[in-house]
Amino acid sequence: MTKLAYERPLILKMNAGLMNKFGTRTEYEPVKQIDGMPVKRLIETYGSPVFVISERTIRTTYRNALRSFTTRYPKVQFAWSYKTNYINAVCNIFHQEGSWGEVVSGFEYRKALGNGVPGNQIIFNGPEKTTEELELAINNDSLIHIDHFEELYQLIDISDRMNKKPRVAIRVNMDTGVYPMWDRFGFNYENGTAWSALTKIVASGKLNLTGLHCHIGTYMMVTNAYTIAVNKLCDLAWNCKTQLNTVIQYIDMGGGFPTANDLRGAYLPAKDTIPSIDEFAEAITSALLNYGFSTAELPLLILETGRALIDEAGYLLGSVLANKRLSDGRRATIMDFGVNILFTSFWYEHKISPAQDFTHHTEDTVLYGPLCMNIDIVRQTITLPLLNRGDHVVVHRVGAYNMTQWMQFIQMRPNVVLIDEKGQDHLIRSAETLEYIEQMERMPEYLAPKPPKGA
Ligand SMILES: Cc1ncc(COP(=O)(O)O)c(C=O)c1O
Numbered sequence: 017m018t019k020l021a022y023e024r025p026l027i028l029k030m031n032a033g034l035m036n037k038f039g040t041r042t043e044y045e046p047v048k049q050i051d052g053m054p055v056k057r058l059i060e061t062y063g064s065p066v067f068v069i070s071e072r073t074i075r076t077t078y079r080n081a082l083r084s085f086t087t088r089y090p091k092v093q094f095a096w097s098y099k100t101n102y103i104n105a106v107c108n109i110f111h112q113e114g115s116w117g118e119v120v121s122g123f124e125y126r127k128a129l130g131n132g133v134p135g136n137q138i139i140f141n142g143p144e145k146t147t148e149e150l151e152l153a154i155n156n157d158s159l160i161h162i163d164h165f166e167e168l169y170q171l172i173d174i175s176d177r178m179n180k181k182p183r184v185a186i187r188v189n190m191d192t193g194v195y196p197m198w199d200r201f202g203f204n205y206e207n208g209t210a211w212s213a214l215t216k217i218v219a220s221g222k223l224n225l226t227g228l229h230c231h232i233g234t235y236m237m238v239t240n241a242y243t244i245a246v247n248k249l250c251d252l253a254w255n256c257k258t259q260l261n262t263v264i265q266y267i268d269m270g271g272g273f274p275t276a277n278d279l280r281g282a283y284l285p286a287k288d289t290i291p292s293i294d295e296f297a298e299a300i301t302s303a304l305l306n307y308g309f310s311t312a313e314l315p316l317l318i319l320e321t322g323r324a325l326i327d328e329a330g331y332l333l334g335s336v337l338a339n340k341r342l343s344d345g346r347r348a349t350i351m352d353f354g355v356n357i358l359f360t361s362f363w364y365e366h367k368i369s370p371a372q373d374f375t376h377h378t379e380d381t382v383l384y385g386p387l388c389m390n391i392d393i394v395r396q397t398i399t400l401p402l403l404n405r406g407d408h409v410v411v412h413r414v415g416a417y418n419m420t421q422w423m424q425f426i427q428m429r430p431n432v433v434l435i436d437e438k439g440q441d442h443l444i445r446s447a448e449t450l451e452y453i454e455q456m457e458r459m460p461e462y463l464a465p466k467p468p469k470g471a
Pocket residue numbers: 097100118141231233234235270271272273320321322323324416
């Protein structure tokens with residue numbers, strides 16, 4: 017008998033999804049409507065993919081958050097963080113509810129003005145503010161939050177020239193026990209630069225120091241970080257009062273509260289691990305109330321909450337383009353939306369539900385987007401029923417940062433639809449067209465396409 021030729025064994029990796037000791041969760045309840053509006057109809061009317069925003073959810077989430085703070089503290093003001101979602105219809109829902117505007121660029125500042133926000137209710141944050149933008153903000157009596165010494169000196173110079181005394185605050189960064197520290201914005205507390213900035217502002221006599229600001233991070237999972245931050249800002253406020261004879265009128269705690277979106281690689285689902293808004297409110301307001309200010313002296317508490325107020329209200333509806341088997345046997349499903357419009361899939365494991373009935377067979381699947389780019393992965397592994405070409409899905413909690421960080425890359429950006437409180441749909445941002453994309457381009461004469469010869 018001849019000896020058989022040796023064949024190298026082939027070892028295949030088992031892909032059973034991420035296990036934890038509680039077992040994998042499967043999320044396959046069909047979601048066929050949003051606020052009473054059938055998903056199928058939305059896609060028929062507005063195309064696929066399409067972003068859908070629930071006005072009812074925005075208003076309920078906002079009112080709940082406001083109540084969490086106002087029941088614990090007498091002076092509370094929310095300022096809508098434009099960068100989280102600056103589609104005007106969305107901003108105006110927050111403004112109708114009483115939110116001021118919080119902006120981080122001249123572009124956002126003008127958007128807020130365009131939305132009818134009074135200048136004295138716009139908070140101007142961010143490291144880049146041009147001379148013209150600062151002049152505009154000064155003329156409008158906006159709250160200018162200074163980010164660095166260059167801006168401070170520039171502002172003193174402009175105020176002197178304009179003979180006006182703008183209302184200013186400084187952004188303070190600090191060690192709150194959460195690492196890495198967000199210390200690139202504003203003035204550091206521990207090394208004394210924050211105090212140095214405050215003394216310079218008051219000594220200049222040109223600026224009206226009214227507030228203190230911080231934004232300690234985003235998707236913060238511990239309330240204690242806010243307690244520490246409040247105490248450090250209160251220390252500064254106290255020193256301003258006792259050493260600089262200046263009363264700090266407001267303390268702005270920025271944003272940072274998390275949503276129920278699961279972080280990539282997290283061991284437990286976010287719903288089981290994130291503190292509620294009530295818990296954050298308890299930490300922040302208790303620290304303020306216990307610091308030692310008299311009731312009359314209590315500063316206004318400003319919150320620039322973004323993510324936690326809008327994420328839940330946003331949905332992305334999409335459709336299956338194709339299924340295939342990868343070389344290692346895994347099932348792959350290609351969707352008509354990718355990281356181009358779902359930027360947050362880089363760090364979230366979004367909940368994704370089929371939008372129609374299905375059989376009980378499920379399989380671990382890789383979800384790809386439609387881009388011809390290897391990075392375009394919407395979910396590395398998700399247990400889904402077997403979806404077919406043309407089937408629809410609903411991606412949950414996409415309201416924050418997607419409709420501002422989306423990119424026009426390979427594909428164009430889709431329609432955005434608002435469902436109002438009566439269940440009526442409204443187009444609030446049109447899908448992009450080739451003409452829209454190309455209208456900013458200019459063609460040098462010598463590169464212009466020539467009409468065919470003889471035409
Ligand atoms: C200054 C400032 N305020 C508020 C926010 C909103 O933060 P979040 O969406 O985490 O609530 C941000 C976001 O980065 C910010 O930079």
